[in-house]
Amino acid sequence: MYNIKLLNKISPVGVGQFDDQYLVGEDVEKEDGVLVRSASMHEYELNDNLKAIARAGAGVNNIPLEKCSNEGIVVFNTPGANANAVKELVLCGLFLSSRKVVEGIDWVKTLKGNEDAAKLVEKGKSQFVGPEIEGRKLGIIGLGAIGVHVANAAIKLGMEVYGFDPYISVNAAWGMSKWVKNAQNVETIFSECDYITLHAPSTKETKGIINQESIAMMKDGVRILNFARGDLVNAQDVLTAIDSGKVAKYITDFATPDIIDHENVIVMPHLGASTPESEDNCARMAVKEIKDYLESGNIVNSVNFPTINEPRTTKYRICLIHKNVPNMLAQFATLLANQEINIENMVNKAKDDYAYTIIDTNDVVGTKEFESLENVIKVRVVE
Ligand SMILES: NC(=O)C1=CN([C@@H]2O[C@H](COP(=O)(O)OP(=O)(O)OC[C@H]3O[C@@H](n4cnc5c(N)ncnc54)[C@H](O)[C@@H]3O)[C@@H](O)[C@H]2O)C=CC1
Numbered sequence: 001m002y003n004i005k006l007l008n009k010i011s012p013v014g015v016g017q018f019d020d021q022y023l024v025g026e027d028v029e030k031e032d033g034v035l036v037r038s039a040s041m042h043e044y045e046l047n048d049n050l051k052a053i054a055r056a057g058a059g060v061n062n063i064p065l066e067k068c069s070n071e072g073i074v075v076f077n078t079p080g081a082n083a084n085a086v087k088e089l090v091l092c093g094l095f096l097s098s099r100k101v102v103e104g105i106d107w108v109k110t111l112k113g114n115e116d117a118a119k120l121v122e123k124g125k126s127q128f129v130g131p132e133i134e135g136r137k138l139g140i141i142g143l144g145a146i147g148v149h150v151a152n153a154a155i156k157l158g159m160e161v162y163g164f165d166p167y168i169s170v171n172a173a174w175g176m177s178k179w180v181k182n183a184q185n186v187e188t189i190f191s192e193c194d195y196i197t198l199h200a201p202s203t204k205e206t207k208g209i210i211n212q213e214s215i216a217m218m219k220d221g222v223r224i225l226n227f228a229r230g231d232l233v234n235a236q237d238v239l240t241a242i243d244s245g246k247v248a249k250y251i252t253d254f255a256t257p258d259i260i261d262h263e264n265v266i267v268m269p270h271l272g273a274s275t276p277e278s279e280d281n282c283a284r285m286a287v288k289e290i291k292d293y294l295e296s297g298n299i300v301n302s303v304n305f306p307t308i309n310e311p312r313t314t315k316y317r318i319c320l321i322h323k324n325v326p327n328m329l330a331q332f333a334t335l336l337a338n339q340e341i342n343i344e345n346m347v348n349k350a351k352d353d354y355a356y357t358i359i360d361t362n363d364v365v366g367t368k369e370f371e372s373l374e375n376v377i378k379v380r381v382v383e
């Protein structure tokens with residue numbers, strides 16, 4: 001029996017994949033696994049039984065990754081599962097940044113009950129004129145699942161698209177329109193583009209990437225979109241630039257008290273992934289990842305441990321999470337040899353400071369001797 005704790009509302013399409021081997025709910029204790037969306041886990045107590053956390057979504061800045069790695073807790077996310085939903089909202093944001101639709105709608109509401117509303121609208125609408133996006137330059141920072149979707153859609157809308165991503169994956173590059181221009185540095189995006197949209201994760205490198213200095217490089221009247229994370233943007237610097245007219249509009253999915261209700265800022269309530277399709281996709285993928293790991297020891301789409309996806313062929317699988325240091329495999333093999341246990345299959349992979357080894361065997365094996373080895377973090381045998 002496995003216990004799964006839900007820290008947010010997770011789509012029943014995903015949760016329904018757990019069978020009667022699982023106890024699933026918000027009040028479950030001694031959890032083997034956690035399913036989470038955006039709830040912060042930085043203050044969450046990681047119990048000794050916790051083996052895996054699956055983030056039904058992309059960004060993992062709500063999870064204490066280093067602590068999880070140190071304790072041998074595998075953290076998964078669901079790459080690409082909500083990318084189309086975010087792309088569609090970014091396109092919406094692009095139009096809202098250009099055409100004064102929100103302001104116009106708010107103004108029309110003030111005419112409620114006015115007999116002359118139709119006439120007043122025709123007279124007053126000129127205050128809501130905004131430019132078309134066709135032919136304008138869009139700069140995209142971060143060309144992963146979302147950035148590539150946005151780039152391809154913007155090309156189809158007739159925009160000239162520049163992309164910047166120093167760590168672009170081969171897969172993302174394969175999926176991107178050949179018409180997207182490769183910006184060699186982020187300054188090109190800042191200085192060339194009429195619209196700038198952020199699609200990189202929140203990291204030491206990207207936090208505050210939009211600030212007084214980068215805004216100074218931008219064109220007058222630039223429009224900035226942030227559907228990535230709030231802390232990529234220095235909000236005070238953007239507000240100052242909005243007040244001076246340097247930035248025409250700031251559209252964001254992240255509400256902070258200082259920006260809400262500021263003129264020329266549109267704040268959405270973190271709606272990027274809020275479509276039924278995306279919620280189902282993310283939940284389905286997150287549940288599959290956690291089930292595969294708990295039931296077979298396989299790791300796919302982890303952000304802190306390497307991928308190992310080996311079919312089960314033996315009665316037992318020893319799953320060893322350990323530090324990425326020399327001589328671990330020799331110690332594991334010796335330990336098993338001393339007990340006359342035969343290894344049918346053994347796979348080891350490393351990711352940064354951590355490594356994962358699975359050993360398949362048909363002989364009964366205990367975990368104690370492995371646990372006593374230096375640099376071993378977590379040991380489990382799945383049957
Ligand atoms: N508003 C919302 O509801 C949502 C927001 N997000 C945010 O969007 C981010 C991106 O999501 P995905 O595209 O699915 O992730 P992804 O992992 O597919 O793509 C992120 C891309 O950013 C690039 N990158 C990393 N550091 C960079 C840097 N310094 N400069 C430029 N590019 C850099 C990576 O190489 C990668 O290609 C997430 O990390 C999350 O914070 C994601 C989903 C929903």
Ligand SMILES: O=C(O)CCC(=O)C(=O)O
Pocket residue numbers: 037038056057058059060082270272273274
């Ligand atoms: O689950 C959500 O609604 C947030 C999605 C998100 O921000 C992400 O996937 O990074």
